[in-house]
Amino acid sequence: MHVRNGPDLTRRWDRRMELPLLVASPLFLACYAVRVLDTSPDPFWRDLALALALLIWAVFAVDYTVRLLLSGRRPLSFLRTHLLDTVVLVLPLLRPLRIVNTYDAVQRRRDEPRLSLYGRVMAYAAITALLLSFAAALAVYQQERDAPGATIRTFGDSVWWACSAITTVGYGDVTPVTPLGRVYAVFLMACGVALLGAVTGSFSSWLIQVFDREDKERPPGG
Structure with missing residues (x-):
């Protein structure tokens, strides 16, 4: 159509x-x-x-x-x-x-990004990590708070767990025990690995560009 x-x-x-x-x-x-x-x-x-x-x-x-x-x-x-x-x-x-999509549209107003590509990637990663962590903490807390044998009893426990999961640290002091809670955990850990890779890759590319530009601007024999 x-x-x-x-x-x-x-x-x-x-x-x-x-x-x-x-x-x-x-x-x-x-x-x-x-x-x-x-x-x-x-x-x-x-x-x-x-x-x-x-x-x-x-x-x-x-x-x-x-x-x-x-x-x-x-x-x-x-x-x-x-x-x-x-x-x-x-x-x-x-x-x-x-x-994230809305932020991208605002940044691209007049078809000119206000931030560099690497800055946008890091900003998106930060926004996504914050939203995902809070949403996952809520979802896991909803599943775990009344579950038998649960170690996540308060929302504070759930926030602590979400922070350790998305940063791929995983202390293991509090962990989901319900099937759905563990599904949320796997999803959050996968997102954490992806976000960490995106930020690390963008930062590395930015450093390479900076060093390359400095080498080109350096006088011969300097």
Whole structure:
């Protein structure tokens, strides 16, 4: 299906959705945090957080559908080129990662990145690590807090575990014991290795460029 002026319409839509998506991503995580951490007898705040989370999910679904229609591509082709958007739409736990795409759009305003490539990689890695760690800590705490034999009994324990897991340190003093908690752990550790590799590779490339530039600028025989 061909859409007339599809690329222009898509860019216009993306610009209009930058701010709403930038706000919606961390807000969804905040709603999830309320659902997990609020243990008061009154369910008002938990119900309000659930309603708001569903509304935010609808915003992401509308954004995804509109961009699919404007692209003029078949659904499978669009899915391959927008894998992150598809993943965060299907898996609610990862929806805050949509902030990475929004951050990229803001940085590329006027088609000129404000940060270097290496700076953007490190910034994305930092944002992703923070969001993933907090989301994983919430998810694991939700699974582990009432499990028999669990070592993660408080949210503080879960945050400590998430920090050690994503940094690939893995002290082992607190570990998930439930099947779903261990699935979250494997996913977080895999993301930690990937993020560490991205940051290390970018920093190494930046150093090589700096040294190469200094060698070229150095006077002959200097």
